[in-house]
Amino acid sequence: MESFEAQTCPQCGGALGQTQGQALVVCPFCNAELKRQLTAIESTERVLQRREEVMPTVERLMARYTSHFIAGDKQGALRMMEAVQYLTLSMTYEVDELSEREAMATPFVKDTAKQLGVEYVPPHRREEAVTHAYVEKLLETKVSFLQEA
Numbered sequence: 001m002e003s004f005e006a007q008t009c010p011q012c013g014g015a016l017g018q019t020q021g022q023a024l025v026v027c028p029f030c031n032a033e034l035k036r037q038l039t040a041i042e043s044t045e046r047v048l049q050r051r052e053e054v055m056p057t058v059e060r061l062m063a064r065y066t067s068h069f070i071a072g073d074k075q076g077a078l079r080m081m082e083a084v085q086y087l088t089l090s091m092t093y094e095v096d097e098l099s100e101r102e103a104m105a106t107p108f109v110k111d112t113a114k115q116l117g118v119e120y121v122p123p124h125r126r127e128e129a130v131t132h133a134y135v136e137k138l139l140e141t142k143v144s145f146l147q148e149a
């Protein structure tokens with residue numbers, strides 16, 4: 001049996017109760033913050049849960065991508081794919097904020113830019129950060145030359 005499966009706080013020995021599915025457990029007795037290694041099944045469940053949360057946004061971004069692309073606005077299209085890339089990475093790699101994934105996302109977005117035949121300037125170089133708020137704002141922005149569906 002793993003030490004943590006014994007469900008006691010390694011700091012004070014208090015009973016931790018149910019810890020299944022929790023990556024961070026706070027001891028109710030001494031308030032110690034204890035990192036817990038998720039089991040393979042728990043990790044998979046979390047990925048699937050995040051995927052469910054993220055997919056509606058990804059679909060909206062993909063629709064925007066198509067609109068921009070059809071309108072010949074390749075930079076606009078690239079912005080949508082950039083956001084898609086960050087969200088896709090956030091499904092597998094849990095992060096507090098999407099911007100933490102910039103180093104991972106940039107090569108993928110660069111590839112997309114190459115396919116579109118445009119230059120890609122990563123967020124930090126254009127003094128922006130791809131965050132959840134940024135993505136929301138991106139989706140709120142009207143595509144002026146297009147009829148919104």
Ligand SMILES: [Zn+2]
Nearest residue numbers: 009012027030
């Ligand atoms: Zn404790």
